[in-house]
Amino acid sequence: MLNKSYKIDRRNEKSRGKSLLFFTIYNIPQLAGVALSIGLLREMKKNPRVIGVKNSSMPVQDIQMFADEDVIVFNGSDEQFVSGLAAGAVGGIGGTYAAMPELFIKARELFLEGSMERARQIQNEICRIIYKMCSTHGNMYATIKEIIRLQGGPDVGGVRAPLAQLTEDDKEIAKACAEQIAVAIQTYC
Numbered sequence: 001m002l003n004k005s006y007k008i009d010r011r012n013e014k015s016r017g018k019s020l021l022f023f024t025i026y027n028i029p030q031l032a033g034v035a036l037s038i039g040l041l042r043e044m045k046k047n048p049r050v051i052g053v054k055n056s057s058m059p060v061q062d063i064q065m066f067a068d069e070d071v072i073v074f075n076g077s078d079e080q081f082v083s084g085l086a087a088g089a090v091g092g093i094g095g096t097y098a099a100m101p102e103l104f105i106k107a108r109e110l111f112l113e114g115s116m117e118r119a120r121q122i123q124n125e126i127c128r129i130i131y132k133m134c135s136t137h138g139n140m141y142a143t144i145k146e147i148i149r150l151q152g153g154p155d156v157g158g159v160r161a162p163l164a165q166l167t168e169d170d171k172e173i174a175k176a177c178a179e180q181i182a183v184a185i186q187t188y189c
Contacts, residue, residue, distance in 0.1 A: 025050065036057075054093050063089050074090065078126065079127050082116075082123040104126070107126070135173060
């Protein structure tokens with residue numbers, strides 16, 4: 001088995017000078033099985049194409065830690081969006097944004113204006129919606145696709161196997177989520 005430093009060296013070597021793309025490291029230890037450490041980030045930053053981190057780890061303090069390393073940091077946990085901004089994230093990259101972009105945009109605007117209480121209220125509503133999205137038997141992305149369809153977006157079908165499709169009961173939950181999003185947008189945006 002190759003050691004971690006050899007793998008990093010090889011990735012840096014392969015991408016250095018051969019690509020016009022910049023790289024953002026995705027830190028999601030709950031799925032990757034390994035967390036991005038400061039030492040690993042510093043090693044990865046030796047590649048001039050590495051410019052940022054999308055942080056989806058549960059400790060929001062990781063955002064502050066990475067921001068101190070002079071990289072662009074994006075919040076990755078949708079349920080902690082406003083907290084991530086407070087810790088130093090410049091914005092976010094999230095799976096639920098497509099179903100309710102207006103709410104995330106408004107929360108960020110309010111945060112930047114210093115209207116923390118209002119930003120927190122929107123964040124709390126975002127969380128309630130996400131909790132409901134996650135209550136389906138189907139995959140959350142199947143739920144998001146259905147919400148977007150109900151909002152007038154394209155019908156792009158379900159998710160691919162092995163992800164679970166929505167049940168008929170799930171479609172009712174998706175409808176309730178779409179209604180909850182519409183009310184939140186009316187209330188806050």
